[in-house]
Amino acid sequence: MAVTAFAPLRRLTGSSLARMTVTAGPPLVVTAAWTVAGVAATLLLPAAVAAAVDRAFAGAGPGLALAILVALVAGKVLAEAAGLVSQARAVTRVLARVRHLFVRRLFVLGIAGTRRHDDGDLLARFTGNTAAAAHGVPSLVTVAVEAAASVGGLVALCLIDWWLGVTFLVGIAPAVLLLRLMMRRVRSRYGDYLRHQGDIAARFTDALTGSRTIQASRTQRRETERILAPLPALAEAGRQTWRVQGDISWQLDLVLAGLRVLVLGVGGVAVVQGRITPGQFLAASLYLGFALGFIYLSDTLAFLAHAQANAGRVDEILDQAPPRPGPSGAAVGRLPAGTGRLDLRGVTVRHDGHPVLTGVDLSVPAGTTLAVVGRSGAGKSTLALVAGGLLRPDEGEVRLDGVPLDALTASVLRREVGYAFDRPVLLGTTVADALAYGRPGTDGARVEWAARTASALDFLRRLPDGVDTPLTRVPLSGGELQRLGLARALVHGGRLMILDDATSSLDTVTEARVTAALTTGLAGRTRLVVAHRVATAAQVDAVAWLDGGRIRAVAPHRDLWARHPDYRAVFTAGSTP
């Protein structure tokens, strides 16, 4: 609670928070109106109380003064309640708008735009940062009103008796100085506390990751002790933080009491001299409280600065330029008949300035299967993303049955290209819903066919409610997850199917069975398969050998295997699944 800091206020003009505030619209104006009304009533109350007290001792009836008093109290209560409701309206309006914008922005940015951010970081921006920023919006109003109330209290003191105002101003300077001196001595240990807390959390996370080992070793008790080892240090740091709070609290109490005695003493003398009435003396002691309100203003300012920092983090995403924009107005609503001939021409992709793919030319005849093979980091997954239009190349183009992917509308493109991944993420409510994600209206028979083709039906039947089991209640091994990812791609359909290492977690038997079923189930469709295993490469029509982001060769597996020791090395060195 440093008694400084109008600096944050300057930074707020034209800031992210200010921009967000504009979206709050009418509710914020209403909030401001109610807040001002509430403060006005609050400021008038002591004067009305003074008048009522003085009338009572002048022997007069309660009369008008009391009526005004009642009206003021009622007005204050009403204004506070209405202000609270409209403030919530303003906050939630901003929150909803920002979050809706954020979600849409994510899909505008797409994979290329979001992969520079960590998932956890984006989630924190979407949840915590948007909320903190939105809740800061009404504080812009509060700051102004609190400052006005503080000034109003001082003005009222001066109006009652200008000596009171002078005394307040004379007393406040050393009081503030004294407070700052004392606060400086208080060093917060909160950083220590957070450090110990993080230590325990990290140990706990470790242990949960290894929970099977811990259970099998029956070391739960020992692990509990290991995780909680920093607890005494945490408790000690915790005691320190409370001590700091206590110190701040009593120092503030003492300084305020001193100031109060000073001002009231001057007020007493004014009563003796007949300059003010006893009622006004009472009013002065109330106004003194308002005038001192500015001491707490720094809290609100700190809160505003915090909200501004949060709003800034949200804006970084909302303002991020989308990756290379596509040609406008060239949307093709449907593809010509065909079975999925895929052509890549001079495709180059850069990530953070480094080339990932360089000048890739590749043609996959309709209905054939091409395997993409190469060491880790050769650019295989990037090639898979580019080939199906999930990632736009920085240079070059990709055509499906002769039409550039750029020219296709998003819905056509997605309908014609199906994907299965190494580590698929299942979305939706139940297993059946997850398999038909993005394909509303898919019938149960198609889902079952896909699950069977992907060899997933057996373990799905073992689930409590079969395919209707909620995803949250499905324990999946890596291999089971991959088979569901394949089933999803099969439900999806399309003339081009891209399998990015989609069977790597299956054991060899299951993989062979799945591959055979896919070959039958996807007969006539074009497939692009990223593969680590010899078995996969050996069974396809041709192999594209990727090395350092460039195509080294395209040929049947047996030819490459026979001619190139380097090619054989791809499957042995450092490429365990």
Add this chain to the structure above:
Amino acid sequence: MTATTPGPALLVAEVLRRRAALTRIALWSLVEAVPSLTAGLLVAAAVDRYVAGQALAGTLLLAALLPAAVVGVLGTRRLFPWLAEVVEPVRDAFATAVVANTLHASTGVGRPPGTAVVVRLTEQVEAVRGALFVLLRQVRQVAFTVVAVLVGLALLAPPVAVSTALLVALAVLLFAALLPGQVARHRAVLAAEEDVSARAGETLHGLRDVIACGGEQRAITDLGDAVDRQVARERALARSTAARGLVILVGGQVPLLALLVAAPWLVRAGHLGLGEAVGAATYLSVSLEPALRGLVGVLSSSGLTLVVNLRRLAEEVPAPPPTAEGRQPLTDRYDVEVRDLTFAYGPDSDPVLRSFSLTLPADDHLAVVGASGIGKSTLAGLLAGLWPADRGTVRLGGVDVRQARSDDLRTTLALVPQEAYVFAGSFRDNLRYLAPEATDDDVRRSAEAVGLAPVLSRLGGLDARVGAGGADLSAGERQLVALARVHLSPARVVILDEATAHLDPAAEARAETAFAARPGTLVVIAHRISSARRAARVLLIDGDRHHLGRHEDLLRDSAGYAELVGHWRTTAELPATDPGAAPTTAGR
């Protein structure tokens, strides 16, 4: 470790255990309330003197506010450490219960809870600590202030004290009536916010999948609906919060109005002097109203936070089942006898194992093979006694593993799962996890045996630190650490559950050979068929049927096994395929 649920009961028990601290808090609270008690009395006396023209006497009386404040400050200073003496042990108790229960209870078959859970639990325990402190600090202070005000009023103007006490009681009742609705709405807001967070996390994590499925609209709609639900609930909460203005009106503002309405009458009847009226008004407006305002504010923020987080902790971290620890001691024997084992994941689901029996004599070397998802890992967990079977038993040296003593099991049986456990600490700590007495030489020997030695020398030996989660190690290196650890342990029954999945075939062979050379029984849940060749016996799980035998026998007798091995053999070598319409590189 006692099984305690981190819920309301634990909080009450822990707070009540600190009787000494609570007594001190009460005593120092009395001292802290001195300024509140004296303020009105002193002001009343001072005003009377001022009105009588005695400036000096009046000022002296006012100046007495300062020593009163000093006394109060003394109370505050002495009070805080005692508050901490209540709050910090409560946090310790909750942290301990959360960690112990979670570790004991996460035996579940599904995936273990991850980082997000730890973050949430930490936040919830922290919320309990913070809210408890604020409540102890503020609610107690308000209570003492209200009492001080009432006592002061009684001394100044008894009728005002009576009316004020009645109104404050009414306000408290009103607030108590409003509170349950507030709690429910607050919980609803939190649940909605968590729903937003969970859905957003899913969408972000699966952004690539959403786009690939063409599910953008669905994702935007799902998440947008969650956002709107949260907003609606937050507005409902605000509306009900606004009602608390009534509480402040009744308890904080009406008493002052009542005083002022009655003042002329009281003055005429001689019940109230001028100074007394000013003093009473000071009590009501400077002390009572802000105190009540603070009380309502704190209870509807910190109070709700406390209640909500206590309930959620109690729900999310249940007490572990009392049967978790067995009592029977193990013998020196370590033969394994599986009888009639049946296991299913749910009451309506197909059993993964049905009436399965198996005998493993001491020092056997068994490989378990079969398609993925067929139940090999489930069998490994059942052998280790990790979860109860629906029917049947696993006996280790004649003792049911579910009944065996934990300390005995730890030294007799070891399971290495696919996801290796490596914790923050030195390599030595990690490796001696199951053999705390082992010498550095023993540790090095085991590291050498399984193939961890090169990793150790690269990273700086046994003293080198491993980061949290084994961050600096690859998946394969983490598996080597887990393997060396069990190799070093005294366990006589070792189960490797795809424990070499991230190693290349040569490294896998080396590790498995090291375990085979070690005394004791070895069960390998095979990731590659090569594990079966090295084993003395092979168990093939094929749907409901099981085949057990030597590699050569199975190869001859089981078509399924022959297919498995044959498949592996052909794919490792050069298969013949028809290139068909071979794709070409354009321009070549």
